[in-house]
Amino acid sequence: xxxxxxxxxxxFIGFHVCQRLLADGHDVIGxxxxxxxxxxxxxxxxxxxxxxxxHFQEQIGSLETPRLLAMLFEEEKPEVVxxxxxxxxxxxxxxxxxSYVESNLVGTFELLEAARTHPPKHMLLASTSSAYGANTxxxxxxxxxxxxxxxxxxxxxxATEGMAHSYAHLYGLPITMFRFFTVYGPWSxxxxxxxxxxxxxxEGQPIDIYNHGDMQRDFTFVDDLVEGIIRLVSAxxxxxxxxxxxGDSLSPVAPWRVINIGAGQPVxxxxxxxxxxxxxxxxxxxxxxxxxxxxxxATWADAQLLEKLVGKLPxxxxxxxxxxxxxxxxxxxxxx
Numbered sequence: 001x002x003x004x005x006x007x008x009x010x011x012f013i014g015f016h017v018c019q020r021l022l023a024d025g026h027d028v029i030g031x032x033x034x035x036x037x038x039x040x041x042x043x044x045x046x047x048x049x050x051x052x053x054x055h056f057q058e059q060i061g062s063l064e065t066p067r068l069l070a071m072l073f074e075e076e077k078p079e080v081v082x083x084x085x086x087x088x089x090x091x092x093x094x095x096x097x098x099s100y101v102e103s104n105l106v107g108t109f110e111l112l113e114a115a116r117t118h119p120p121k122h123m124l125l126a127s128t129s130s131a132y133g134a135n136t137x138x139x140x141x142x143x144x145x146x147x148x149x150x151x152x153x154x155x156x157x158x159a160t161e162g163m164a165h166s167y168a169h170l171y172g173l174p175i176t177m178f179r180f181f182t183v184y185g186p187w188s189x190x191x192x193x194x195x196x197x198x199x200x201x202x203e204g205q206p207i208d209i210y211n212h213g214d215m216q217r218d219f220t221f222v223d224d225l226v227e228g229i230i231r232l233v234s235a236x237x238x239x240x241x242x243x244x245x246x247g248d249s250l251s252p253v254a255p256w257r258v259i260n261i262g263a264g265q266p267v268x269x270x271x272x273x274x275x276x277x278x279x280x281x282x283x284x285x286x287x288x289x290x291x292x293x294x295x296x297x298a299t300w301a302d303a304q305l306l307e308k309l310v311g312k313l314p315x316x317x318x319x320x321x322x323x324x325x326x327x328x329x330x331x332x333x334x335x336x
Contacts, residue, residue, distance in 0.1 A: 005078035005120075007031045007063065007111070008085030009050065010043035012189050013126070013180070016226050017082055022053045024230075029076055031059045031069075032085065037092070037099075038190045045332075046187060063107025073114040080233055083111055083125040086157070089191055090130060090294050093153035104156035105163075112167045122174050122236040124229065127161050127258065129181045129218070129299050130154035138266075139302035142179070142249035142258050151294035161258060169254035174236035178229070181262030181301050185222030185321060186328030194322075197276055197284065198329050206285040207273075213288060215269040216298040218262040221316035221324075228261040231310035247305055262301025263315055275319050279326035 004021050008014035009030025021028050030050055034040045050056045061068050063085055087093075087103035108125070115123055132140045134148035149155040161177050168175045184194045200207045209215075237250055237257040244250040249258045277283055291297065306313070316324075329335065 001025045001027065002079045003027045003029070003076065005029045005031060005072070005076065005081045007081075007083045009058075010034055010047045011084060012187055012192075013183060013222065013225065014084040015046040015050065015187055016185070016222050017084065017229055018050050018056065020226050020230055022050065022055055025055070027055045027057070029057045029059055029072070029078060031061065031072070033062045034060060037087065037089070042187075042190070062103075063110055064102045066110070069110045069114040070117060073118040077118050079121050081111070081115065081120045081123045082229065082233075083108070083123065086126065088153070088189070090151045090153050091292065092191070093151050093156075094294060097152045100152055100156045104160060108160045108163055112163060112173075115173055116167060116171045119171070119173055122176065122233060123164075124176045124178065124232060125160065125164055127177045127179045128154060128157045129179050129260070129262065129301065130296075131158040131161070131179055132299070133296070138298065139264065139300040140179075140260065141247065141302040142260055142305055143247060150296060153294075165251060165254055165256045168251065168256035172239075172255060174238070174255040175257075176232055176235075176237060177256070177258040179258060179260050179301075180225065181218035181220050181260070181299055183220050183222050183225050185325055188222075188325065194276065194325055195329065197273065198280065198326065199333075201277070201280055201282050201284045202335050204285070206287040208287050208289055209269065209273070210289050210295060211291040211297055213270045213286075214297060216266040216300065217269060217272070218264065218299050218301045219267045219272060219318060219321075220261065220263045221321035224263065224313050224316055225261050228306060228310065228313050231313075232259065232306075235309045247308075249305065259306055259309070260301040260303055261306060262299075262303060264301050264303035265315075266298060266300040267318060272318065272322070275322040276326070278319070279323045
C-alpha cells in the first residue's frame with residue numbers, strides 16, 4: 001500500500017478519488033482550501049465522509065501559500081501525487097481571472113517545487129479538455145496541437161502542462177497530465193450543468209440552454225474517470241531515446257505524457273437533459289440562448305491512448321449514471 005497526496009480532496013473528483021484509494025487500503029493525505037467558490041458545506045460534507053477512515057489525513061490550506069506544500073512533502077514524503085485542486089469554471093474565469101493565476105499557476109508551481117526536493121514515484125496532474133480550445137478536428141487526440149484556448153481557465157490549465165513538462169525534463173519527475181472531459185455523477189459541483197439543472201427543474205424554474213441546445217459533450221461518469229486515474233498510477237511515463245509510437249503523447253525529452261480521460265462518445269446536450277427529466281420525473285422549462293463567451297459547441301475524446309496504456313475503461317450508460325446522480329441529489333438536498 002502506498003501513501004498518496006491528493007490535492008482538491010474536498011472537490012467533486014478529488015473526493016471520489018480519495019474514496020477509491022481508501023477502499024483499496026492506501027494512506028491518503030487530502031489537501032484542500034475549502035474555498036468559497038461554491039458552498040463550502042458541500043466540501044466539508046465530502047471531507048467528513050473521508051475522515052471516517054483512519055487512513056485519511058486532512059490538510060487544510062491554499063496551494064499558493066509559499067512553501068506550505070514544500071513543508072508537507074518534507075514531512076510526509078508522498079509516494080504518489082494526484083493534483084486535482086484548481087480554480088475551476090470557464091465562465092468564472094472571465095469575471096475573476098486573478099484567482100486562476102493564483103491557484104492554477106502559482107499553486108502548481110508550489111507543488112512542482114515541493115516535488116523537486118522530495119520526488120514522488122509518479123505525479124498525476126489534472127488539465128482539461130478545454131485546452132483543445134478552438135480545435136475543430138474531432139475526436140480530440142493528445143497529439144493534436146492545442147494552441148488556441150477559448151477561456152482564461154483553459155489557458156491557465158494549458159500553461160500548467162508546459163510548467164510540468166519543464167520540471168519533468170529538468171528534474172526527471174514522472175508526470176502524467178489528464179485532460180478530463182465533462183464529468184458528472186453524485187456529489188458534483190453546483191456550478192456544473194447537472195446539479196444546476198436538477199435544482200432549477202425541481203424548483204419549477206427555467207433552465208438556460210446555450211447555443212439553442214446545439215451542443216455535444218463527452219459526458220463521463222465519475223466512477224469511470226476514477227478507474228482511469230487509478231489504473232494510470234501504475235503507468236508512469238518513462239523517458240526514451242526512441243521516438244514515441246504514433247498517437248503517443250510521450251515527450252521525446254522528458255518522462256511526461258498528456259492523456260485524455262473521457263467516454264469517447266459525445267452526447268447531445270438535449271439527450272442528457274431528457275435523461276435528467278426522466279430520472280427526476282419532471283419536465284424542464286427551457287430557455288434557449290446564444291452561445292456564451294469562452295464556450296465551445298462540442299467536445300469528444302479520442303481514448304485510444306488511454307486504452308493502449310491501461311485497457312478499456314468501464315462505460316456507465318448515460319441513463320444509469322444520471323439515475324445515480326439524481327438519487328444522490330434527492331438524498332443530499334432532501335428532495336421528494
